[in-house]
Amino acid sequence: MTTPQNESLQAIKEYADDYDLDLSWLDTRGEWGIKAAPDPKRGMTLSSIEIGSYGEAPDTTDNMTGRPRGAAQRPDAYRIGGYGVRTKSEIWLDNAAALYEESLQRQWSSATDIPWHTIKPLPDDIERAQCQLDTFLTEVEFVAADIPARWVATTSPDYFEPRMFLLSQIMDESRHLDVFRKRALANGGGLMQRPDITTSGVVGSIDLSREFTEMSSRLHISGEGAVLTLFRMGELMSYNEAEKRIYRLAAQDESRHVAFGVMHMRYLSETEPDRREEIHCYLDEGERGLLAGNQNPAAIDTPSSEAMAILLGGGINQYDEGARKLMAIRRRQVREYVQRIRSAGFGERFDNGRADPRLLQIMWS
Ligand SMILES: [Fe+2]
Ligand SMILES: [Fe+2]
Numbered sequence: 273m274t275t276p277q278n279e280s281l282q283a284i285k286e287y288a289d290d291y292d293l294d295l296s297w298l299d300t301r302g303e304w305g306i307k308a309a310p311d312p313k314r315g316m317t318l319s320s321i322e323i324g325s326y327g328e329a330p331d332t333t334d335n336m337t338g339r340p341r342g343a344a345q346r347p348d349a350y351r352i353g354g355y356g357v358r359t360k361s362e363i364w365l366d367n368a369a370a371l372y373e374e375s376l377q378r379q380w381s382s383a384t385d386i387p388w389h390t391i392k393p394l395p396d397d398i399e400r401a402q403c404q405l406d407t408f409l410t411e412v413e414f415v416a417a418d419i420p421a422r423w424v425a426t427t428s429p430d431y432f433e434p435r436m437f438l439l440s441q442i443m444d445e446s447r448h449l450d451v452f453r454k455r456a457l458a459n460g461g462g463l464m465q466r467p468d469i470t471t472s473g474v475v476g477s478i479d480l481s482r483e484f485t486e487m488s489s490r491l492h493i494s495g496e497g498a499v500l501t502l503f504r505m506g507e508l509m510s511y512n513e514a515e516k517r518i519y520r521l522a523a524q525d526e527s528r529h530v531a532f533g534v535m536h537m538r539y540l541s542e543t544e545p546d547r548r549e550e551i552h553c554y555l556d557e558g559e560r561g562l563l564a565g566n567q568n569p570a571a572i573d574t575p576s577s578e579a580m581a582i583l584l585g586g587g588i589n590q591y592d593e594g595a596r597k598l599m600a601i602r603r604r605q606v607r608e609y610v611q612r613i614r615s616a617g618f619g620e621r622f623d624n625g626r627a628d629p630r631l632l633q634i635m636w637s
Pocket of ligand 2: 416496529
C-alpha cells in the first residue's frame with residue numbers, strides 16, 4: 273500500500289542510492305506515528321510517553337541486550353545485560369513513573385537549601401548527642417543507597433520506570449548521607465563511633481536480601497518507614513532552623529521511598545497472590561524487630577537511642593523526659609507501620625491474630 277509515509281521513505285532511499293549510503297536502519301523501528309503531548313501542569317513526564325506499545329511493560333521479558341523498550345530488535349546484539357529481574361511483578365508498581373517525576377521535581381541541595389548559618393554553639397551534651405545521631409544516620413543512609421543499587425544493573429530495561437525510580441532514590445540517599453555528615457562537622461563536633469547496625473537487626477537482614485521484594489519489604493517498608501516517622505518528628509530534636517529543614521526535606525524524600533515499597537507490595541499481592549504468604553513471613557520478621565525496638569531494653573539502650581533521648585529531653589539532665597518522648601515516637605512508628613501494611617493490602621494480619629498482639633497494644637498505649 274502506498275501511503276504518504278511510504279512515499280517519503282522511498283524518496284529517502286533513492287537519495288541514499290544517489291549518495292551510496294546504507295540507510296537500512298530506516299526500515300527497522302518500533303511503533304511509528306507516536307505523538308506524545310505534555311501534561312498541562314506537569315509537563316512532558318514519563319507518564320506522557322507511556323502511550324501505544326511504548327507504554328506496555330511485558331509480564332515477562334527475554335530482553336538481555338539493553339534494547340530500549342519498544343525499539344526494534346537487532347539479531348546480532350550482544351547479550352550485555354545479565355538481568356536477573358525479568359518478571360514484571362518482581363519489581364513493578366502502578367505509579368513508579370509518577371514517583372520518579374516527583375523525585376526529579378523535588379530535588380534539593382544540602383549545600384544551599386539548608387540555612388547552615390542558623391547553627392550556633394550548643395551545650396556539649398547536646399552537640400555530642402547530635403553528632404552520635406548524625407553518625408548513625410550517615411551509616412543508615414549509606415545502606416539505603418547501597419542496597420537498592422544492586423537491583424539497578426540487574427533489572428531489564430523493559431522495566432525502566434521502577435529502575436529509574438531506584439536511581440532517584442540512590443541520589444536522595446546520597447544527599448541524606450552527606451547532609452547528616454555535614455551537620456556533624458558543622459558545629460565544633462565531628463563523627464563519633466560507628467553504630468553496630470549493618471551486621472545485625474533489621475539493617476543486617478536488608479543486606480542479606482537476595483530477591484527484590486524481600487529487600488523492598490525490609491528496606492522500604494520496615495527500615496525506611498521507621499526512619500520516615502523519625503524524620504517527621506525531627507523538629508522535636510532540632511535546635512535550629514538548619515536541623516528542622518534537614519528533617520523536613522529528608523522526610524519528603526523518605527515518604528516517596530516508602531510509597532514505592534507500599535505500591536510495589538500492593539501490585540505483587542494483586543498479581544501474584546501465591547506470594548502473599550512469603551510476604552507475610554517478611555512482615556513477621558520486620559515486626560519482631562519493631563517489637564524489640566519498643567519492648568526490649570537492650571534494643572532501646574543503644575547509642576543512637578540514648579542520643580535521641582538527650583536531644584528530645586533537652587540535655588542529659590532531662591534524660592527521662594527525653595526517653596518518654598522517644599517512646600512516643602516509637603509508638604507512632606508502629607501506628608504508621610500498621611497503616612502502611614493495611615494500605616499495601618496485608619492488613620488482615622492485624623485482624624486475624626497473625627501479627628503479635630503486643631504490637632497493637634503499643635499502638636494504643
Ligand atoms: Fe534516606
Ligand atoms: Fe529512603
